[in-house]
Amino acid sequence: MQLDWSALGQVTAVSIGVTVAVVVVFALGVLGLARYEGSQDTGAGASTLGRAQAALCFLACATVVAYGIYLIVPQFH
Template identity: 40%
Template structure:
């Protein structure tokens, strides 16, 4: 049995980079949705409309990336 260490290293690096990218996009979405704007009459600071749209887009993008990864892994989807 011979292991192709270069290919194994490439897969490991790609996995780490993809995981960091997905977590980063998700974190930006959460940050955008929890960023405080002007406080309303009840004292709660709601995010601005642009921050809310950006947050939902980031969350959707990270969800789609996870679903694409599952599509690549499960052979019955092909």
């Protein structure tokens, strides 16, 4: 049995990279949500920028998860 170590290394590197990217984007979404809620607590007016940041980041995370499910489930192809 032959193992293509370079391909295994590429898959590992891409998996780690995408995982880190999704975690960072999710954290940015939580930060945007915190900014939005913090602006409401202080009465400084609703920060629509924080709300938009949170929505876009969470949408990006959901898109990556949906694409991963699409790749795993053969009935979707």
